[in-house]
Amino acid sequence: MADDRKTILIVDDEERIRRLLRMYLEKENYIIEEAADGQEGLDLALEEDYDLILLDLMLPKLDGIEVAKQLREEKNSPIMMLTAKGEELNRIQGFEVGADDYIVKPFSPREIVLRVAAILKRTQSLKETEIKNANLIQLPHLEIDNRSHRVIADGKQVNLTPKEYDLLYYLASSPDQIFGREQLLREVWKYEFFGDLRTVDTHVKRLREKLAKQSEEAPRMIETVWGLGYKFNSYPATDEK
Known part of the structure; x- marks a missing residue:
C-alpha cells in the first residue's frame, strides 16, 4: 500500500528546534526531513516535492528569504517562515517572496502543529479544485x-x-x-x-x-x-x- 502521509521539510540551523518540531510533527504522523542550512534546504526542496516546508529566516549559506525566492522560481511548495524576528518588515519580506504563513520564535509547538494542519488542509483543497477544473470543461x-x-x-x-x-x-x-x-x-x-x-x-x-x-x-x-x-x-x- 502506498504511503499517503504528508512530508515536511524543516530547514533550521538550530538542532534543538529541529528536534522539537520533529517530535511534535511525527506524533501527528507526518514524515519529517531536515536541513541545517539554507543551501541544503534549497537543494532538497528543489529535488523533492514536499507538502510543506518550515523555513527559518536566519540561516547560514543562504537566508530564508533567498531560499524562498529561488524556490518560488521553480515550485509552489507551501512555505511557513520561522524566525526570531517579529518586525513587520521581516513578515512583509516573507510574504513578498511567497511564504504562506509566518510564525515568530519562541513559538508554541502545538500552535505550529495546528498551523501546519491548516496549511495542508488548504493546499489539499486547492489541489482537488485544480484537478476537478482540469477534468471539467464548462x-x-x-x-x-x-x-x-x-x-x-x-x-x-x-x-x-x-x-x-x-x-x-x-x-x-x-x-x-x-x-x-x-x-x-x-x-x-x-x-x-x-x-x-x-x-x-x-x-x-x-x-x-x-x-x-x-x-x-x-x-x-x-x-x-x-x-x-x-x-x-x-x-x-x-x-x-
Missing part, C-alpha cells in the same frame, strides 16, 4: 466531463465514439488554438508517420452532426480554418456550417 453550450467521458450540449447528452470524444476534448482543452490535420493525427490518433488526413475531416463532420442533434450552437464551436486546420471557439463561430 462552456455556454457545452460541458465535457473527462472523468466520465460525458458530453452535454445545451443540457442534453451527446453519445460519441471514443475517438470522437478524444478529438473534441483535445480541441476544447486549447480554445482558440489552430491545429493542423497532421498534428491532430499525431496527437489524437497517435499516427507518427502515416495516416489519411481525411480521417480528421470525417470525424469532425460526424462530431458536428452529433452535436447538432442536441444543440444548434455547439457544433459551430468547432471552426474550420481554411488552409490550416481546425480550432475550438469558446463561443460559436458566427459563420461556421
Whole structure:
C-alpha cells in the first residue's frame, strides 16, 4: 500500500528546534526531513516535492528569504517562515517572496502543529479544485466531463465514439488554438508517420452532426480554418456550417 502521509521539510540551523518540531510533527504522523542550512534546504526542496516546508529566516549559506525566492522560481511548495524576528518588515519580506504563513520564535509547538494542519488542509483543497477544473470543461453550450467521458450540449447528452470524444476534448482543452490535420493525427490518433488526413475531416463532420442533434450552437464551436486546420471557439463561430 502506498504511503499517503504528508512530508515536511524543516530547514533550521538550530538542532534543538529541529528536534522539537520533529517530535511534535511525527506524533501527528507526518514524515519529517531536515536541513541545517539554507543551501541544503534549497537543494532538497528543489529535488523533492514536499507538502510543506518550515523555513527559518536566519540561516547560514543562504537566508530564508533567498531560499524562498529561488524556490518560488521553480515550485509552489507551501512555505511557513520561522524566525526570531517579529518586525513587520521581516513578515512583509516573507510574504513578498511567497511564504504562506509566518510564525515568530519562541513559538508554541502545538500552535505550529495546528498551523501546519491548516496549511495542508488548504493546499489539499486547492489541489482537488485544480484537478476537478482540469477534468471539467464548462462552456455556454457545452460541458465535457473527462472523468466520465460525458458530453452535454445545451443540457442534453451527446453519445460519441471514443475517438470522437478524444478529438473534441483535445480541441476544447486549447480554445482558440489552430491545429493542423497532421498534428491532430499525431496527437489524437497517435499516427507518427502515416495516416489519411481525411480521417480528421470525417470525424469532425460526424462530431458536428452529433452535436447538432442536441444543440444548434455547439457544433459551430468547432471552426474550420481554411488552409490550416481546425480550432475550438469558446463561443460559436458566427459563420461556421
